[in-house]
Structures are given as C-alpha cells and as structure tokens.
Amino acid sequence: MAASTRDFTAPTVQLLTHEGELRPTAEAEAYLPLIEALPDVELQQFYRDMSISRRVDIAGANLQRQGQLALWVPSHGQEAAQVGSARAARPQDHIFPSYREHIVGMIRGLDPVKILSLLRGITQGGWEPSENGNFHLYTLVLASQTLHATGYAMGLTLDGAAGTGDPERDTAVLVYFGDGSTSQGDANEALVFASSYQTPQVFLVQNNQWAISVPVSRQSRSPIALRGGGFGMPGIRVDGNDVLASYAVTRQALEEARAGDGPSFIEAVTYRIGAHTTADDPTKYRTQDEVDHWTARDPITRYRTWLASRGASDAFFAEVEQEAQDAAADVRRRALELPAPTRETIFEHVYSEPHPLMAEQLAWLDAFERSLDGGAA
Template identity: 50%
Template sequence: MLTPAAVPDLALSVDDAARVLTPEGERIPDPTLDPWLGSLDPGLLRALYRDMVLTRRVDAEGFALQRQGQLGLWPPCRGQEAVQIGTTHALAAADMIFPSYRETGVVLARGARPDEFVMAWRGEAHTAYDIQRLRMAPMQVIIGAHALHATGYAMGIQRDGADEIAVAYFGDGATSQGDVSEALVFSASYQAPVVFVCSNNQWAISEPVDVQSRVPLAARAPGFGIPSMRVDGNDVLACYAAMRWARERARRGEGPTFLEAVTYRMGPHTTADDPTRYRDAAEVERWQRRDPITRFETYLRAQGLLDDDAVAEVAAAADTLAAAVRAACVGAQTRPGVEVLDDVYAEPHTGLAEERREYAEYLAGFAETEERA
C-alpha cells in the first residue's frame, strides 16, 4: 500500500543556497561552484563590479524619470544586480535571452545604448532595443509567457544544430503560472537547450514566496525531470558559476536546467506599488546587509583589484551613463501614430496598407477637431 509522501522540510531562507562569497565578502569553498570559477581573469571581476554599479545607477535614474512624469512605469531591480550581471556574463554572445520586465542589468550587460533602457517604458517603441544586436527578445510583461517562447526557440536550436542556447529570466511569482509549468514539461520532454533563471526576490507583488511554494522553488524542477541548483542570488560569483554549469549542460545536449537565485527586491514591485503596505522595515534591513555590490566590492578590495580611485572612476561612469539615459528620455521625439504599424510584418502587404490608410484617416480626424476648437 502506498503512503502519501510528506512535504519536504526544506528551509526557504537564503542560508542553504550555494555561494562562494559570504555576505561579508569573504571567499569560501563550494565543491559545486568552484570548478566553474577556476582562476578568474581580473578584468572579468572588475567588469562584473562595474556592470552591477552601472545597473543600479540606471535603475535609480529610471525610477526618478517615472516619478517626474517622463516614463509611464518603471520596474526597479535594486538588490538583484548580482544574478542579472553574473549570469549574463557567463553566456556567449550568440545565446538568445528571453527576459521579463525587470532585467535592466541583463539589458546593460548585453551592450544597450542609453535610449534602449527607456523608450519602451516611455511608450515610444514596442521594444526599446535592437533584438538581434543584443540577442534578446522583447521584455515580457505577461507573467511567465516567455518561458514558453524560450523553450520553443531552444527546440528550434536543436533542429538547426546551432551552437547556442536559450535563457528565460523570470521571478518567483511566475512559477505559479501555468506557462512556466508547460515550458518545464516541453523542455524536459524534448531535452531542449534552455536555462530557466528564477530570481526569487521573495515577493510576487504583495504575495510572499512561502505562500506560493511549500518548498524552495529549485525543488520543483526535478519533478519535471530537470536538474536544478539553488544559489545565493546576491553573490555574483555564485551566479556566474551556476550559469556556466547550466550552459555547458545545454551545449552538451543534456537538456534544460533550472536555477533559483535567492535574492531580494529592495524597492517596490513597480513604481505603481507601495511595499510598505505588505512588508516590514526589519526585513528590508536584513537584506540590506546582504547587498550584492557591497559584498563584491569588499572581496575585490581584499584581493587588491579595487581601490578608492577605481571605485570613484566606476561611479563617475555610472553618472555619465545615467545622464545619457536621461537626455535620451527627455529629448525623445514621439513618432507619428501611424508608424505603430511599421514593424508588424517583415514584408508589407495590401491588407496592412489598407489598415495604415484607415488609421491615418482616423488620426487626421483628431487634427481637424483641434483646428475647429
């Protein structure tokens, strides 16, 4: 007679996640992650630090621009820089990324121009950046939908025999969506070369993760037949190593991997949210002590790879980038409304031409009304 299995007694805290840097910035051994770190190039280490700092500064600028009425919305990523920068730096340039709406650091690490951070949030473009140049699909606002897009793309990679992988980034809240479960089913069934990166920032808007799941989110993936790893999402080296492991599995034809990066959203869910209504200040303060940038800076200073001058230089570069983002946003010229149809199809056709003519007449009606007024 079969007896029901008990719910695993697995802690939901970050303390059981794999890491190589303590919150105090001390290097510690980890048998799972260490083989994927090896002897890291000092240039890479400095680049990881620089990109985290730049991400935080762009994020702060985006928040301010929304508050000043220049953007319609902004989803802050403060506190999640390590998982975004660490995992992206472990990818190859050809790998295709499917981001959610909060992956500002991923956009930065892929080489976005200043205007490409804000034009979509300003409502000036469907997708703010060049998809092929950055190798990134449009930021997805529909929660979890892009996990299926990444899986389908990865199945195409298999059939094309291409040397690349697909990566889907989403938050803990997305794991409660059916699309993510379907993506896990398909990717496991076809052994698709895709990596799922779940940034567990503890809150799906106002819903805490321990209400969403009785076990760590990484514990769910093996039920679909997918290997997983739970890493400290505030440890940029751990995130880098975990992605290197997952990427090589995919390239060897060993199928999908699920990474749960345990981190924290220090700000609101979006600029339309007030987190003080559902979480207490003590919790925020605890996670502030785990700040990913402070942790990595402490480590680099101890290694002699960073000093006050270098920190000041990075801060100045961050301010310069933020100023360029602001200038691009404030100086943006709104395109004629009819151009909303320009990029619907790769090739024009008669049906689209008719729609364009009808829409142009519709818009012209507003201009006539204004003239009469």
C-alpha cells in the same frame, strides 16, 4: 496534531559570505575553479556592471516620478543574480528576459534608452533581438517568455545547434522569470516541454521573495529549486546576492546545455529592495525590518569588500562610480530628448513585410483627419 517532521530543504551554492569573504559552502566547492580561472579584469567588470545597473535604475525611477515614464520596473538588489548569469552566457546564446533585466540587456549590447523608450510608451516592441546580442523582448505577461524560450530551444535542438562539440556553434537559451511566475501554467508547460525535448536551456528564477504583494512562502512551501527535479532536470539553489556564485552556477548549466545534456533549473535567492514597479507601494505589505535585513546583504557592498581585499584600489572604485554616474546622466538626457512617435508608427511592423491592409488603414486615417480639419474626406 503532532508537528510536521517533513523536511523541505535545499543546499545553497555560495562563494562569498554576507561579509564579503571567499568561503565556499560545501555545495560551492565544485564551482570554485570557474572563478579561479577568471582574470582580474573580468572580476572587476562584474562590479562595474552592478554599479552601472544601480545608477541607471535610480535614474529610471526618478524619471517615472517626474512624469517622464509611464512606468519603471526597479532592479535594485538583484544586480548580482543578473550580472553573474548574464556574463556566463556566450555571444551566440539567446536570452529571454521578463521585464526587470535591464543590465542583462545592457551587457548584451542593448542601449538602455530603448528600455526607457518602451516604458515611456513611444515604441510598440522595443528592439530587434538579432541586433542586440540575441536579447529578446520584454514580456509583461507573466511567464509567457518561458514558452517563447522553450520553443526557441526546441528549434535549436531540431536544427542541431547544440551538442556538436563546436564551441563557436553550440547554442543555449537562458530564460529569466520570477518566483511569482512559477505559479503560472505557462512556466510549468515550458518545463514539461523542455524536459521532454531535452532542450539546451537554463531556467533562471530570480526569487526576490515577493510576487508583488504575495510572499514566496505562501506560493511555495519548499525551496523553488526542488521543482527542477520534479520535471526531470537538475535544480540548483544559489545565493543570488553573490555575483560569483551566480556566474559559476549559470556558466556550468549553460555549458551542459550546449553540450546536449538538457535543461537546468536555477533558483537565485535574492531580494527586491524597491517596489515591484513604480505603481506599487511595498510598505503596505512588508516590514522595514525585513527590508533592513536584506539591505545589509547588498550584493554590491559584499562584492566591493571582496575586491578590496584582493587589492582593488580606491582609484578603481572612484573610476567606476564616475562611470556609473555618467551612464545614468547620459540615459536621462537622451530619454528626455526622445521624440514623440508619429501616427504612422502604429502601422509599422504589424506584418514582416509591407501589407496592403496597413496601407489601406493608413489612408483611411489620413482621410479621417483631413475631414476633421474641414477638408474633403
């Protein structure tokens, strides 16, 4: 049989090379003005965010290994895709994460201890989205958040909350999911509805190369970004280890969504340096050579090189390092101080308002516990 000549390729938007030089690819040239318009303080904030994310991630993993968390979901290596895209959103936008977007939540104002509280098993939900920058709840059921996000975006369309030309009102939805989730029916159904209703929405796939132990090459014979066109929306492939490219591509897509131009599909090509979760052993299915290859493309190192070439001082980097260490220490200290939940907690928030059935069940539990202590049932 003759070798296949089919060509499944997609150009990649990249502004920073692996060595940290600003050298846009042809596909990235159109996005360059978005970066040139950013002041130094915002460019430096990207580095600050990524550094804090890395330190908090290490603290979370250590807490789990020490038996203080039931689970930890590492984000090491994916900081640029997350920080760049999160910083591209406006305050009124709604963000639907999967379960790895810790720094995205922090950027939106979420206390990271609420994430640790969830993974420690002492909260049933985590946080109130409206009080935390419209950052919605983590979802451990793969791709279910894509349907939640699309439903919310459909509501925005029906409410006329996009395409009005009012920058303070027009709202978009940004939903994160992984390469593994693209194989789920939920994700594909969400894409169909988003395209049909032309929702103000951006689908952002963090392609970290592994769906737990299944390589992306087995799931998709072509770049995931090409799927966008199949659903009738732009599909853009971006270097997910380039924070500038991640920011620019997501910002442009969100602006188009708010303007009423419909949804977009972004594939951010990155790598999960750590385990899928702390319940996983990645040495069982991938090689050290592969990990070393991607470690050399570390998004924080790359960006630091570029900032230094622009004149960022050693004092700035030292300040950020200290801030990141302090943030991690603070998270660890407060996580260890978290109190165990009371038994009444299980009856809270089952309904939006107090409900007689919950009161009845709580009363039954009170009576049952008294009976165990020898009291009257």
